[in-house]
Amino acid sequence: MADSDTTAPKGFLAELRDAVSTRAALLVIGVFVIELAFIVSYLGAFHSPAPHRIPVAVVAPAPVRGQVVGRLNALPGDPVRARTATDRAEARRLILRRTVDAAVVINPSGTTDTLLVASAGGPSVAQTAGQIAQDVERANGRTVRVTDIRPPHRADGRGLSSFYLVIGLIVGGYVASSALAMSHGARPANVHRTTIRLGSLALLSTASGLGGAIIVDPVFGALPGHFGALWGIGALTTFTAAAVGMALQVLFGQLGVGLALLVFVVLGNPSAGGVYPSSLLPPFWSAIGQALPTGAATTLVRNTVYFNGNGTALAWWVLAAWAAGGLLVSYAASVRGRRALGAAA
Known part of the structure; x- marks a missing residue:
């Protein structure tokens, strides 16, 4: 006699619970929220640009x-x-x-x-x-x-090369920190691991700044004549995004990846002054643009290339503050985690 099937059939709800865990459902809901926020932010900023002051x-x-x-x-x-x-x-x-x-x-x-x-x-x-x-x-x-x-330079089209360069550097920074978090956990085990991870991100940032400068200067000639400055700005921009991304992941785990996307892409891109400057954006986007890394970096690149670095002091401070904040939060969380482990032992 053939063996009977001992697995009892499950109802639809039971199958659904097995197929989609609570964690997966929350992640999908988070993606849905980010998706709608992306649409709202871009349409809110760009749907009806009007001059203001x-x-x-x-x-x-x-x-x-x-x-x-x-x-x-x-x-x-x-x-x-x-x-x-x-x-x-x-x-x-x-x-x-x-x-x-x-x-x-x-x-x-x-x-x-x-x-x-x-x-x-x-x-x-x-x-x-x-x-x-x-x-x-x-x-x-x-x-x-x-x-x-x-x-703009002839190869710079409508003057958007600065903005596109910054977008690439920012994306590279927070994606790199997310990749390290997925490979080795969002929260480094100790201060040494934090230092190693941040050091790795610093090396990547240096390479990213160099690559970006090569692309916009000798390769395409879009932003020529400022190779060294663009390398330095690119490295700082990438590291700022990476350090902030790491800090958000240390604080919030995988949710930090979504928060980094919110800061850098959903809010940062439309308010950066790339497509429309702050004087043509609605009040909310105009107010936050130069306080976020994307807007500060765009201003820094554009004014360095075209205006001899005039009007860049605030942008330097904004990028430095975000980078320092990411470092401090990452190290503080590592020290706190080590103390918690010591107390538990």
């Missing part, structure tokens, strides 16, 4: 200078924040130092004025400033000629 300088004869500034600052919706400049040379310096994004130079002897822009700092804001100037001038019976004093 674009910094603009005004060069005009003394009798009408105040009137022009007041007229610009009184525009509906507050699209610009105007200030005065003594002459065209000062206006040019203000743009290249990243104090303002554009400058209106009034021609006292004619009806054609000049708008100075630097599209390398963000083509979309230069175009928006040009459109605002044309509308204002047309309403006052004047015309405006746009002069781009610092366009």
